[in-house]
Amino acid sequence: MRVGLVGYGLAGSVFHAPLIAATDGLVLDTIVTSNEERRAQARAEFPGVRFAASPQELWERTDGPGAPDPNNPNNLLDPLDLIVIASPNKTHVPIATAALEAGLPVVVDKPVAGTAAEARGLAALAEERGLLLSVFQNRRWDNDFLTLARLIADGALGDVQRFESRFERWRPQPKGGWRESGDPQEIGGLLYDLGSHVVDQALTLFGPAALVYAESDVRRPGAAADDDTFIAITHVNGVRSHLYVSATTAQLGPRFRVLGRSAGYVKYGLDPQEADLRAGLRPAADRPWGEEPEALWGRIGSGESPATGGGTPVRSLPGDYPAYYASVAAALRGTGENPVTALQAAAALDVLEAARRSAREGVTVKLPAPTAPSATDSADFPDTKEQPV
Numbered sequence: 001m002r003v004g005l006v007g008y009g010l011a012g013s014v015f016h017a018p019l020i021a022a023t024d025g026l027v028l029d030t031i032v033t034s035n036e037e038r039r040a041q042a043r044a045e046f047p048g049v050r051f052a053a054s055p056q057e058l059w060e061r062t063d064g065p066g067a068p069d070p071n072n073p074n075n076l077l078d079p080l081d082l083i084v085i086a087s088p089n090k091t092h093v094p095i096a097t098a099a100l101e102a103g104l105p106v107v108v109d110k111p112v113a114g115t116a117a118e119a120r121g122l123a124a125l126a127e128e129r130g131l132l133l134s135v136f137q138n139r140r141w142d143n144d145f146l147t148l149a150r151l152i153a154d155g156a157l158g159d160v161q162r163f164e165s166r167f168e169r170w171r172p173q174p175k176g177g178w179r180e181s182g183d184p185q186e187i188g189g190l191l192y193d194l195g196s197h198v199v200d201q202a203l204t205l206f207g208p209a210a211l212v213y214a215e216s217d218v219r220r221p222g223a224a225a226d227d228d229t230f231i232a233i234t235h236v237n238g239v240r241s242h243l244y245v246s247a248t249t250a251q252l253g254p255r256f257r258v259l260g261r262s263a264g265y266v267k268y269g270l271d272p273q274e275a276d277l278r279a280g281l282r283p284a285a286d287r288p289w290g291e292e293p294e295a296l297w298g299r300i301g302s303g304e305s306p307a308t309g310g311g312t313p314v315r316s317l318p319g320d321y322p323a324y325y326a327s328v329a330a331a332l333r334g335t336g337e338n339p340v341t342a343l344q345a346a347a348a349l350d351v352l353e354a355a356r357r358s359a360r361e362g363v364t365v366k367l368p369a370p371t372a373p374s375a376t377d378s379a380d381f382p383d384t385k386e387q388p389v
Contacts, residue, residue, distance in 0.1 A: 001332060002029035004058045004080045006095055007087035008038040011109050014277050015138060016086045021046060022283040023325040029080060030058065055095050058083060059102040082332065085109060088178050089187035093118050100125050105132035107328060110196040112345045114187045116353060119346035126342065132331055134338050135345040136324065139197040140204060142271035143290055143319035144255055144298065149205060150317060156300060157260025163202060163241040164257040167194040168249035174223045182224030189225030191216055191352060194245035199348045202233055202241040208347065208370040209233045214355035219248045231355045236370065266306045267298030271319045283322045290319030
């Protein structure tokens with residue numbers, strides 16, 4: 001199945017292109033970028049890839065051979081089977097809409113949209129057209145998240161009472177660019193960037209949110225978007241999630257601190273897959289992927305601090321970003337489920353919108369009671385399918 005990738009910045013070059021190329025049944029066919037430096041970078045890793053200057057060039061390839069092949073004008077290009085959108089956030093909705101209206105299945109990087117209403121609109125369009133619409137929430141396949149989901153499923157912690165999740169960095173100087181823009185149209189800032197990850201993980205583990213409280217600040221001189229944000233979620237089932245995303249953390253806290261009625265689990269350090277992908281390493285069937293050394297394993301126990309050696313090490317399950325696109329390929333073939341639906345992403349956006357309002361107005365926001373999920377809102381998450389969602 002031929003894939004057209006829109007965008008070759010950080011998301012496209014580090015995450016999507018390598019994972020698409022590593023997936024059986026998928027071929028990275030065309031990359032949309034007009035940047036010559038990025039084209040050279042892509043051509044060096046994927047010698048047979050084609051290029052387009054705009055997404056519109058992809059819509060011509062929907063019903064059989066269409067536009068001439070720029071590498072060989074005597075040949076007409078075969079139709080594409082999937083469009084992956086890894087362009088700036090503000091372009092996600094218009095490009096996804098155009099792709100679906102052209103009859104093409106779509107994967108969109110997170111956040112799928114700026115509002116939950118837009119996400120639900122895309123979901124309705126995809127359902128109307130009978131097309132796959134999936135959202136790239138790769139952090140569901142982090143090693144620590146998969147390990148925690150397994151511990152909860154096995155009852156190792158007892159009933160979870162509090163879930164603490166931190167995605168913290170120390171970047172005292174703003175890097176600039178649209179991700180740090182204060183223009184609301186850009187959908188920048190950490191609330192929607194890293195917040196999309198930590199909120200999605202919390203909802204996947206513990207189900208819908210009932211109450212949301214947040215604090216969001218712009219800490220760094222010269223910064224224009226939030227760079228230090230805290231979100232508190234009270235889930236319908238009573239679990240409380242405390243979520244931190246920050247670029248201003250001089251001393252990093254644990255990635256996870258999960259407190260149950262029987263035991264707690266504490267894990268430091270980030271999943272190794274992003275760093276490996278950035279370093280040019282690629283998933284392959286003949287070597288391990290997503291594994292980390294024992295020194296970085298989390299610890300489980302009660303009444304002691306892992307900082308002083310308390311608790312028992314828990315082997316981290318291997319991280320598995322390749323599982324996302326393997327699931328997408330199966331869904332396109334009709335042999336599997338959509339790994340992350342747009343309606344699930346919309347539920348996370350409900351929380352992010354409530355968090356933005358809470359931080360702005362200094363209030364706790366009550367979310368409407370969840371409705372019964374529709375057929376388009378089901379998914380089978382690797383190693384988390386026994387959890388309430």
